[in-house]
Amino acid sequence: MGQVFEIPETTIAAVQRAYRNGALTVRDLVQAYLDRIQDLDRSGPELNSVIALSPGVLEEAERLDRHFAEQGELVGPLHGVPVLVKDQIEVGGMPTSYGSEIASGHVPDEDSTVVSQLRKAGAVILGTTTMPDFATSWFSTSSRSGLTKNPYDLSRDPGGSSSGTAAAVAANLALVGIGGDTGGSIRLPASFCNLVGVRVTPGLISREGMSSLVTPQDTPGPMTRTVEDAARLLDVLVGFDPSDPYTAVNRIARHEGSFVDGLAEATLAGRRIGVLREAFGDPADPDGARVNAVLEDALSKIRESGAETVDVHIDELMHLVGFTSLYNTRSHEDMDAFFASRPGSGVKGMSEVISSGRFHPKLDLLVGIAQSPASPRDDRDYAERILVQQDFQRSVMSMLADLNLDAVVFPDAKLPAPTHEDVMSDKWTCLTYPTNTVIASQLHFPAVTVPAGFTDNGLPVGIEIMSAPYDEKRLLLVASAIERATSARRKPQF
Numbered sequence: 174m175g176q177v178f179e180i181p182e183t184t185i186a187a188v189q190r191a192y193r194n195g196a197l198t199v200r201d202l203v204q205a206y207l208d209r210i211q212d213l214d215r216s217g218p219e220l221n222s223v224i225a226l227s228p229g230v231l232e233e234a235e236r237l238d239r240h241f242a243e244q245g246e247l248v249g250p251l252h253g254v255p256v257l258v259k260d261q262i263e264v265g266g267m268p269t270s271y272g273s274e275i276a277s278g279h280v281p282d283e284d285s286t287v288v289s290q291l292r293k294a295g296a297v298i299l300g301t302t303t304m305p306d307f308a309t310s311w312f313s314t315s316s317r318s319g320l321t322k323n324p325y326d327l328s329r330d331p332g333g334s335s336s337g338t339a340a341a342v343a344a345n346l347a348l349v350g351i352g353g354d355t356g357g358s359i360r361l362p363a364s365f366c367n368l369v370g371v372r373v374t375p376g377l378i379s380r381e382g383m384s385s386l387v388t389p390q391d392t393p394g395p396m397t398r399t400v401e402d403a404a405r406l407l408d409v410l411v412g413f414d415p416s417d418p419y420t421a422v423n424r425i426a427r428h429e430g431s432f433v434d435g436l437a438e439a440t441l442a443g444r445r446i447g448v449l450r451e452a453f454g455d456p457a458d459p460d461g462a463r464v465n466a467v468l469e470d471a472l473s474k475i476r477e478s479g480a481e482t483v484d485v486h487i488d489e490l491m492h493l494v495g496f497t498s499l500y501n502t503r504s505h506e507d508m509d510a511f512f513a514s515r516p517g518s519g520v521k522g523m524s525e526v527i528s529s530g531r532f533h534p535k536l537d538l539l540v541g542i543a544q545s546p547a548s549p550r551d552d553r554d555y556a557e558r559i560l561v562q563q564d565f566q567r568s569v570m571s572m573l574a575d576l577n578l579d580a581v582v583f584p585d586a587k588l589p590a591p592t593h594e595d596v597m598s599d600k601w602t603c604l605t606y607p608t609n610t611v612i613a614s615q616l617h618f619p620a621v622t623v624p625a626g627f628t629d630n631g632l633p634v635g636i637e638i639m640s641a642p643y644d645e646k647r648l649l650l651v652a653s654a655i656e657r658a659t660s661a662r663r664k665p666q667f
Contacts, residue, residue: 178191178196178197178201178202180202180205180206180209180345181345181664182345182398182662182664183348184348184398184399184401184402185251185254185348185349185401185402185405186401186405188202188253188254188348189247189252189253192241192247192252192253193247198234198238199234199235199237199238199241199252199253199297200231200234200235200238202234202253202255202348203230203231203234203255203297203299204231204234206255206299206346206347206348207226207230207231207299209344209345209346210223210226210299210300210341210346213344213346213667214341214344214346217667218322218324218327218667219322220321220322220324220327220340220341220344220346221303221318221319221320221321221322221337222302222303222321222322222331222336222337222338222339222340222341222344222346223257223299223300223301223302223303223337223341223346224260224268224270224300224301224302224303224317224318224337225267225268225300225301226299226300227264227267227297227298227299227300228266228267230297230298230299230300233297234253234297237252237253237295237297238253247295248294248295249293249294249295249409250294250295250405250408250409251291251294251295251296251405251406251409252294252295253295253296253297254294254295254296254297254348254349255296255297255299255347255348256291256296256297256298256299256347256348256349256350256351257299257300257301257302257337257338257341257342257346257347257349257350257351258287258288258291258298258300258301258302258338258350258351259301259302259304259334259335259337259338259350259351259352259353259393260272260301260302260303260304260317260337261304261308261334261353261383261384262285262287262288262351262353262382262383262393263281263283263284263285263288263382263383264281264284264285264288264298264301265281265282265283265284265288266280266281266282267280267281267298267300267301268280268301269281269301270317271304271306271307271308271384271518271520272303272304272305272306272307272308272315272316272317272318272334273306273307273315273316273317273520273526273531273532274316274317274531275316275518275519275520275526275529275531275532276317276518276519276520277317278519279515279517279518279519281382281515283382284382285379285381285382285383286379286380286381286382286414286416286417287351287378287379287382287383287393287410288382290379290409290410290412291351291409291410293409294409296409299347301337302335302336302337302338302340302341302350303315303317303318303321303336303337303340304318304333304334304335304336304337305333305334305336305533305536306526306532306533306536306539307384307386307508307523307526307539308333308334308353308355308358308384308386309334309386309536309538309539309542309603310333310334310535310536310538310539310603311332311333311334311357311358311361311603311606311608312330312332312333312336312535312591312596312601312603312606313330313331313332313333313336313337314333314533314535314536314596315336315533316531316532316533318337320593321336321337321340322340323340323365323366323590324340324343324344324366324665324667325343325366325367325590325631325632325633325665326590326631326632328592328593328594329365329590329591329592329593329632330365330590330591330592330593330596331343331362331365331366331590332361332362332363332364332365332366332590333358333361333362334353334358334362335350335352335353335354335358335359335362335363335370335396336362338350338351338352338362338396339352339362339363339365339366339368339370339396340362340366342366342368342396342397342398343366343367343368343398343664343665344664344665344667345664348402349395349396349397349398349402349403349406350395350396350397351393351394351395351396351406352370352393352394352395352396353383353391353392353393353394354370354372354391354392354393354394354610354614355386355387355390355391355392355614356386356387356390356500356608356610356611356614356615357372357585357608357609357610357611357613357614359371359372359394359395359396360372360585360610360613360620360621360622360635360637361585361586361608361610362396363396363585363622363635364584364585364586364622364624364633364634364635364637365586365589365590365632365633365635366633367624367627367633367635367661367662367663367665368396368397368398368622368624368635368662369395369396369397369398369399369400369402369403369621369622369623369624369652369656370394370395370396370403370621370622370635371394371395371403371407371619371620371621371645371649372392372394372610372613372614372619372620372621373392373394373407373411373619373645374392374422374426374617374618374619374642374643374645375389375390375391375392375419375422375617376392376417376419376420376421376422376423377392377411377412377420377422377423377426377428377643377645378392378393378394378407378410378411378412378420379393379410379412379414379416379417379420380392380393380417380419381414381416381417384508384511384512385507385508385510385511386500386504386507386508387499387500387503387504387507388419388503388507389419389499389617390499390614390615390617393410394410395407395410398662399656399662400436400621400623400649400652400653400656401433401436401437401653403621403649404431404432404433404436404649405432405433407432407645407649408431408432408433411423411426411428411432411645422643425643426643426645428643428645428646432645432646432649435650436649436650436653439650439651439653439654439657440478440479440654441475441478441479441480441651441654441655441658442478442479442480443479443480444479444480444481444579444580444651444654445480445481445483445576445577445578445579446475446480446481446482446483446578446579446580446581446582446651447482447483447484447485447572447573447576447578447580447581447582448472448482448483448484448485448581448582448583449485449486449487449490449581449582449583449612450484450485450486451486451487451490451491452490452583452584452587452609452612453465453468453583453584453587454584454587454588454607455587458588460588460589460628461587461588463589463628463629463630463632463634464584464586464587464588464589464628464634465584466628466629467584467625467626467627467628467634468583468584468625468634468636470625470626471625471626471636471655471658471659471661472582474658474659475582475655475658475659477658478654478657478658480654483576483578485572485576485578485581487568487569487572488568490612493561493565493615494611494612494615496554496558496561497558497561497562497565497615498558498611498615499549499558499615500538500541500542500545501541501542501545501552502545502546502549502552502554502555502558503549503555504523504542504545505523505524505542505543505545505546505547505548506547506548506549508522508523508542509522509523509547523539523542523543524543524547526539526543527539527540527543527544535596535597535599535602536603537602537603537604538603538604541604562615562616565615565616566616566617566618569581569616569618569641570641573640573641578640579640579647579651580638580639580640580647580648580651581638581639581640582636582637582638582639582655583609583612583636583637583639584609584625584634584635584636584637585608585609585610585622585634585635585636585637586606586607586608586609586610587607587608587609588606588607589628589632589633589634590632590633591606609637610637612639613637613639616639617642618639618640618641618642619639619640619642619643619644619645619648620637620638620639620640620648621637621638621648621649621651621652622635622636622637622638623635623636623638623652623655623656623659623661624636624656624659624661624662625659625661626659626661627661633661636655636659638651638652638655
């Protein structure tokens with residue numbers, strides 16, 4: 174099969190064309206990814222990105238091949254698309270441990286809504302991917318799986334908390350992947366691993382069966398090598414789910430048609446793009462200067478492609494990001510509530526996790542959450558945080574409207590991926606790492622990251638593209654045009 178169809182960097186559209194013209198079967202594709210997982214994840218560079226493989230995955234592939242042979246049509250829009258799913262999102266009949274060794278024996282009876290939607294569309298669930306305990310880090314530090322390697326520099330972290338999905342999709346161990354994003358857990362690792370990552374307006378995609386961190390901010394989402402493939406996943410994932418009342422916002426969004434529509438013709442001509450300079454790296458820091466250089470090059474290409482860029486400013490940005498953070502206000506209650514609904518997981522609550530000592534030692538956020546009030550009502554500033562957050566949202570939406578901006582852009586993080594040594598020595602912790610992804614998260618805004626380029630020492634840098642709630646269609650059009658302008662995606666070399 175390898176002589177007929179090239180696996181690395183392929184897309185959903187290319188794979189399905191190959192199915193239709195007989196150049197490829199689902200079984201062949203699944204086996205090719207299983208072989209790559211064995212060669213690159215289990216051995217060779219030992220990326221350590223995949224926790225568990227789905228039992229019966231080859232039989233499922235054969236069932237799809239039989240359907241196509243007998244019916245002459247694909248079962249759905251994701252027919253034969255091999256997907257890796259973050260360990261935060263439940264897969265029925267497979268271990269789902271939320272990154273924690275405490276829950277390593279937990280096997281849910283039912284699929285999460287996201288996984289159920291993927292299966293109904295014809296996708297094949299290859300397996301589950303690594304993540305830090307309970308999604309509480311920007312890094313891969315996990316009591317369940319240890320450290321995951323960045324495919325572009327094995328000494329560096331792939332980012333968190335969707336660590337394994339990022340490393341695996343970047344290394345072509347699956348066609349696409351699913352991550353989860355509360356403060357940036359899709360976009361940060363996507364930027365560190367030269368991927369596209371999409372955070373939708375919270376509620377557009379169901380969180381049923383996905384462990385919580387900050388419920389109003391949580392969302393699953395696509396991690397892919399192209400904007401088009403992310404859009405194809407969104408076509409399947411976005412929609413109302415009665416099991417998750419937050420998805421009622423789909424009534425407001427009223428998305429129609431396909432998210433893929435118009436991407437091939439998307440252009441930057443006539444677009445007005447805000448540039449949030451205060452989110453750039455410190456030019457006096459060599460690594461910050463490297464990130465800035467990549468962003469400036471990308472902005473130059475964006476302007477050459479017809480966009481107008483406008484420097485923008487958000488008053489008291491860092492104060493607002495800090496004050497409106499709800500990790501130490503409501504995460505404790507949200508996380509405990511989720512695990513109370515999963516008595517079979519073995520996780521009794523965050524305080525019990527910390528007192529047991531059964532968590533990765535480099536998880537300062539998890540410790541902080543466990544030590545925070547068990548109810549947000551015990552934070553005397555809770556109401557003020559929510560009120561300030563609403564003012565924050567209105568001020569940024571007013572800026573978008575007043576300046577007639579299609580989007581605002583900035584680097585996903587002020588620094589490139591840290592080394593494992595940096596993380597293990599506490600040079601950087603979750604609470605000190607300078608990520609910008611929290612801006613969109615705490616605004617409850619959607620955002621897309623696409624590859625911007627590489628630093629002069631070979632590390633990927635992502636450019637984040639943010640706009641107002643329910644503006645995903647426009648964001649994807651802008652992201653597709655920027656993707657075309659930068660042409661920065663390239664596969665890692667091992």
